[in-house]
Amino acid sequence: MKATVYVTIRQNVLDPQGKAVRDALGTLGFGEVKDVRIGKYMELELATEDRAEAEARIREMCEKLLANPVIEDYRFELA
Amino acid sequence: METSRSVELGALAERGGQMKFAVIVFPGSNCDVDCYKAVEDTIGQPVDYVWHTETDLSGYDCILLPGGFSYGDYLRCGAIARFAPVMNALVKAAEEGKFILGICNGFQILLEAGLLPGAMLRNRSLKFRCHPAALRVETTRTVFTSDYARGEILNIPIAHGEGNYYCDEATLVELKASDQIVFRYVGENPNGSVDDIAGICNKAGNVVGMMPHPERAVSALLGSEDGKRMFTSVLNAWRVKHGTAAISGA
Numbered sequence: 001m002k003a004t005v006y007v008t009i010r011q012n013v014l015d016p017q018g019k020a021v022r023d024a025l026g027t028l029g030f031g032e033v034k035d036v037r038i039g040k041y042m043e044l045e046l047a048t049e050d051r052a053e054a055e056a057r058i059r060e061m062c063e064k065l066l067a068n069p070v071i072e073d074y075r076f077e078l079a
Numbered sequence: 080m081e082t083s084r085s086v087e088l089g090a091l092a093e094r095g096g097q098m099k100f101a102v103i104v105f106p107g108s109n110c111d112v113d114c115y116k117a118v119e120d121t122i123g124q125p126v127d128y129v130w131h132t133e134t135d136l137s138g139y140d141c142i143l144l145p146g147g148f149s150y151g152d153y154l155r156c157g158a159i160a161r162f163a164p165v166m167n168a169l170v171k172a173a174e175e176g177k178f179i180l181g182i183c184n185g186f187q188i189l190l191e192a193g194l195l196p197g198a199m200l201r202n203r204s205l206k207f208r209c210h211p212a213a214l215r216v217e218t219t220r221t222v223f224t225s226d227y228a229r230g231e232i233l234n235i236p237i238a239h240g241e242g243n244y245y246c247d248e249a250t251l252v253e254l255k256a257s258d259q260i261v262f263r264y265v266g267e268n269p270n271g272s273v274d275d276i277a278g279i280c281n282k283a284g285n286v287v288g289m290m291p292h293p294e295r296a297v298s299a300l301l302g303s304e305d306g307k308r309m310f311t312s313v314l315n316a317w318r319v320k321h322g323t324a325a326i327s328g329a
Contacts, residue, residue, distance in 0.1 A: 009200070013245060016201045016271070040154075065162070068155055068191065070198035071245055 001046045003058050005076045007067045008039030042066065054078055098317045100126035101139040103169070103185075105160045110146035110182065110294065117294035118143075121310040131163040140317055141178040142169060144185025146238070146292060156199055156241050157187035166192060178222045178313050179286045183239055186278070186288035195279055195288045196254070197246035203271025207240040211302060212291055213265040214277050218258050221284040222316035226308040232265055233305040235291040237277075242290040244272035244279075257282050262289055 009015040018036040025033045044061075048054050058076050067074040102114045111128060118126040129136070136142060149160035160166075173179055173194050181189040189195045202208060211234050216227040227233070246254070251274060254260050262278035270290070278289030293306025 013200065014203070014271075016203050016205055016243070020205055065154070065158065068158070068198050070190075070247075071200060 001048055001051070001054050002079050003044040003046055003054065003076055004079070005042040005044065005058065005062065005066055005074060006039055007042070007062075007072050007074045008037050010071060010073050011037075013071050039072075051078060096321075098122075098124045098140045098314055099138060100124055101129040101136060101142045102126060103131060103142060103144050103165055104128050105131045105147070105149035105163060105188075107149045107151055108145050108147035108184070110184075110292065113292070113294045114143045114145045114182070117297045117306070117310060121297050121307045122314045124314065129165065131160070131165045133165045134168055136165070136168040136172050136177075139172070139177070141180070141313055142172055144169075144179070144181040144188055145294075146183030146185060149184055149188065152184075152241075155191065156184060157189075157191040160184075160188045161191040170194065173281070173286050176283065176285050178316065180223055180309070180313070181286075181288040182292055182294065183242070183290055186290055187241070189286065189288040194286050195281060196250050197244055197273075197279070199241045200243040200245050200271075201241050202239070202243050202269070204269075205240075207238075208242075208269045209238040210236065210269075212237045212269060212277070214262045214291060215265045217260045217263055218280075220258060221261055221280045221287050222313050223287045223309045224261060224312055225316060226312040233262075233296075234303045235293055235296045235306050236302070237269055237291045238295075239270070239290055242270040242272065244270075244276045244290070246273055254279060261287055262291070 015037050017038045022033055022036040046054050062074040100118045102111050104111045115126050118124055153159060187199050190198055214233045214235055216224055216229060216231045219225050219227055219229050259279050260276055261280050263275040264277050268275045277291055278287060280287045293309045295301060296303040296306030298304060
C-alpha cells in the first residue's frame with residue numbers, strides 16, 4: 001500500500017518561504033495570488049494491505065516525526 | 080538520603096572536585112570543537128566528546144548540544160537528532176536537574192525533543208544570518224546566566240538560517256509568567272522570532288536553549304568575551320549545589 005503525506009505550515013503561522021514566493025509571483029504579474037503555502041510531499045511504501053492499520057500507523061508517524069504539531073498540519077492519502 | 084549524599088560526595092572527591100562536561104556530537108555537528116575549547120579555555124574543567132550513539136550520560140554534570148546541521152537538517156532542523164540513542168539519556172539528565180545547554184542546532188534539538196516549548200521557522204528574511212548580535216540578559220535565575228546582570232547587553236554572534244522562534248500566544252504568556260525568557264535581541268531582530276526571543280529555559284532553569292553562539296565569544300581575539308560568563312556561571316552553580324550538599328551532610 002502507498003501512503004502520500006502532505007505537511008504544511010499551519011494557517012495561523014507565518015510561512016516565510018510562501019510569502020517570498022507570493023511576492024515574486026506578484027512581481028511577475030500574477031497579482032491574483034493572495035497567498036502561497038509551501039509544504040512537504042512524502043511518498044511512503046507500506047508493507048501492509050490493512051487500510052485501518054495503515055491509517056493508524058501513518059497518523060502516529062506524522063505526530064511523532066513527519067510533522068511538528070507546534071507549527072505544521074498534515075494530511076495523507078492511502079492508495 | 081544520607082547514603083546517596085555520601086556516595087555523591089565520595090564520587091566528587093574522587094574526581095578532585097572537578098565538574099565534568101559532555102559535548103554531544105551528532106553526524107553533521109560542526110560547533111562541537113568550539114564548545115569543547117570554550118570549556119577548556121574559560122573554566123579548565125574536564126570535557127569529553129560524546130558520540131550520539133552513547134546511551135549513558137550519568138558520568139557528566141553538564142551536557143552541551145552544539146551547533147551544526149545534525150543529520151543534514153533533513154525533514155526539520157533537529158527532527159532526526161531528537162531520536163538519536165543519546166537522547167533518552169539526555170531527557171533523564173534534564174529530569175535529574177543536570178545542566179543542559181543547547182546552542183543553535185542544539186536549541187532546535189531541545190525544541191524538537193520537547194525539553195523546551197515552541198518550534199523554529201525559517202528566518203523571516205530567508206537569509207542565513209552570520210554576524211555579531213546584541214542580546215539583553217532577561218533573567219539571571221538560570222544556571223548559565225547567574226554571573227550576568229539582568230538587563231545587561233551582550234555582544235554574541237549568531238549564525239543560522241532557521242532561528243525564527245515560534246510559540247503560540249498561550250505558551251508566550253506562560254514563558255513570561257515563569258521567567259523563562261533568557262535572552263532577547265536588542266535593536267534589529269535578525270530572524271523574526273516571537274517577542275524578539277533569542278533564548279529560553281525550562282521552568283526549573285537547568286535547561287537553556289539559545290540561537291546565538293556564546294562559545295564563539297570567549298576571547299577578545301574572537302571579537303567578544305561576553306560568552307565567557309555562561310561557562311563560569313554553570314561552574315559556580317555546580318559548586319554551590321555540591322557545596323550546599325556538603326554543608327547539610329555534615
